[in-house]
Amino acid sequence: MKTAVNTAKTSPLSLVFTDFKEITKARLAVSVVFSSIAGYFLGATEIQLTSVLLLAFGGYCMVGASNAYNQVIEKDLDALMNRTKNRPIPAGSMTVNTALSIAITMTVLGVIALYVLNPQTAMFGAISIFLYTSVYTPLKTKTPLAVFVGAFPGAIPFMLGWVAATNDFGIEPGTLFMIQFFWQFPHFWALGWMLDDDYKRGGFKMLPTGKKDKGTALQIIMYTIWMIVISIIPVFGITGRLQLSIVAAIVIFLMGMVMLVFALRLFTRKDNKSARSLMLASVSYITLMQVVYVVDKFI
Template structure:
């Protein structure tokens, strides 16, 4: 009996690992973090039930999108080093089983978000649909797929506001734009790093289709737009969502770090700098959400 329980442990451990890979737990946590930040920005008093439901519903929403994505891309995933060890291309998980998980996650995610309010469910459904039915198939067709993918990618931050207020207006619209424009330098930095791997799979994620200075010009342009949109609330033209001038300065300086690496990438065109840009973009989106929330509670 003891040896049987020991032999079962690696199987259970392997299944949990595959499950985490299929639903991309790390990415899901970052998305949930954005949703929670959006909720805290909007609410006057925290409803912990809504907060827990938003967290669970948000995880299901992202998990479903990622599972559908890996089902569709199972053949191209097998061609790239970064993805060839995923559970479906290796055969550790069947397509039918993954499809069951994706479907259950979709139903549970949209159901939980609907319980919060119907607008949340609508945005959750739009996010899953665009990621699965537009962004994923377009990856092998056009670099413009990044624009399409930026829409579902920008929904979580504003979803938290909608969960708190049951309203979509200028405030969640601003949160959407901040995360929307952030994704271009972030994903193009990844596109630069993974360019050769993506080519193997027939994907071209860079804006001009080439790993050159033209692509970096776009990165720099979108980084500048991202910084401007991020400090927009300081002018108090974005409804209830506004920030102090000192907060805008801190956010602009954080954006300046991304801009620095963007300019450096333009000069050096190296993978090392592209990685620094990508990491600085993750730092940026994480810190500004925390800074916005701190600023809100200082009002």
Template sequence: MGFYSMYSYLSSYFTVSKWRDLLVLGKARLSFSVVFSAGAGYLIATEAFQLTQFLYLIAGGIAITMAANAFNQIIEKDIDAKMSRTANRPLPAGRLSVSESFMTAAILTLIGAILLIKVNALTAAFGFISLIVYVLLYTPLKAITPFSVFVGAIPGAMPFMLGWVGATGRFGIEPGTLFAVQFLWQFAHFWAIAWILFEDYKKVNYHLLPTDQPNEKASFQIVLYSAASVVTALLPAFGITGSLHLSLWSALLVLLIGLYFVRSALILHKNPSVFHARLVMRTSIIYLTLIQMIYVLDKFSFQ
């Protein structure tokens, strides 16, 4: 096959709609938002910003995250077909084949591994562990036990920590603290999503809420974990997290934003409903984004 023939074949195969479906397969928008945390972690840790290293981290993180999402959708394609929220995804809708999806996921994994190893070996190792835990543990466990949320929170909490490891090449109390902040945050955030999608998940026998039902016991745990995330986010202000510091003014901002987050969880607890669960979900995203920005700004403004 000549170059022109090959070009014509690829052009006809990879149409705009095909590229759009491949992006949906990897949940590109979600992947970019997840890697925002990695960028924040890198900026907090770096003493000498290296643009090339930073870009390797971001691009590698996006590739690994998209690969994990793609593998997840391959495994769950039959389940996705049964839920109204996911029935129109490329695989259950028949717009992508399993072989196309698997090849895409494999290529993204390879690209992600190559890019992250260029950052440093520890970053690549954590990135690969995140992929394995998400695909081989969290995905199958969703159909078995609500404990899957705990397992899923591990890869979900990796990006913030991964940024620090990418900048320093080491693991310690500082990246451990960043991991803990996002790990605890995951529960309130995801349980709010599980509350909103309870009926859809029920169709495929997924029980992801801690009490299997959207009730006051579940909302109480959302309150507890949201509060725990806020307390953990304040630890750097007390000088007990190594070289990870937070000034008094920044700590006050984190506290105020955290109280807003916890308040949304308390409202859900007092008024259990999908509407208030959606409020917790949106507030949780605002909370995490803002505190990460505060950490970064504090690093360059007060230290």
């Protein structure tokens, strides 16, 4: 009886919503929107709710469209991997045509929403979709350089918010771009380390050396150091209106050092547990770093 009741509660509408969240990777999309809004707060001289909502909606559409295109392109490879075999298309709960329709609709709506903010924001949003789907996705099965290419669209959201607020691209959004660009490498290589066996089933080449070795771990350390350096550069007053107080720079530096400790641990231990710790630390770092930047501006 209890099973029958639970089944009855699972309505077709809830299943559609679940599939929509999966095909757009809702959790990832929300984190990207968070980065964009943080960038907007940093660039804006006056916070406008309408602009924030347009940026949030347009940003979600851009990321959701990219992920839907990706899952259409990689549907056969997704079926081979444990982490992706239950996605809507390989699981059979969504057709390719439906996923493609969602991707196209979200692309159009996203570009329109960002264009209302200003043309530059729409342009960068469109570029991110193109790079992710037409360059990064095909390269994943051919070369580890795919991660380098993928770091470009992955680094756009933080700077996109500044451009949305100012309709200008200069050293300030360029700095925000570089912070998130360098962050991509330790984050995704840690993830790639954890899921290396699964990625290999799909033919993906995610680690820079192709192996879970000290060469990969060393590159993770190097990019983590560059990420820390770029993150605190605004404290020196050379990044235009993008400023950072000494206290905020110290906090960000210490957070970066925590992440570096996890990277060093991966270098010495070379195990999945250390890679997972680094991946989680990287997620915490990017979120808290953006919060520190925003709070520092307004206090």
